[in-house]
Amino acid sequence: MKWTLEYSKNAVSFVENNKSVENTILLEIKKLIQKLEGKVININLKKLSGEWKGYYRIRKGKIRI
Numbered sequence: 001m002k003w004t005l006e007y008s009k010n011a012v013s014f015v016e017n018n019k020s021v022e023n024t025i026l027l028e029i030k031k032l033i034q035k036l037e038g039k040v041i042n043i044n045l046k047k048l049s050g051e052w053k054g055y056y057r058i059r060k061g062k063i064r065i
Contacts, residue, residue, distance in 0.1 A: 003033060021063060028065055029059050 015022050028043065035041040044059040058065040 001037065003036070005029065024060060024063070025065055028060050032056065032058055 015025065015041075031041050031043045032045060035043055035045060046057050047056045048057055
C-alpha cells in the first residue's frame with residue numbers, strides 16, 4: 001500500500017529548530033505505518049474528525065505529529 005506524508009511549514013520549521021526530536025518523530029512515523037498495515041504496535045494514535053477527517057495524529061510526550 002502506498003502512503004503519502006504531508007508536512008506543514010510549521011512542522012518542517014519545528015524539526016529544523018529541534019534536531020533532538022527528529023529521530024523520535026521518524027521512529028513514530030515508522031510505527032504508524034506498521035500500525036496502519038495491521039501489525040500490533042503500541043502507539044498513541046487518534047483519527048481526527050471534522051475539518052481534519054481522514055488524518056491521524058500521533059502523540060509522543062509533549063509532541064503531536
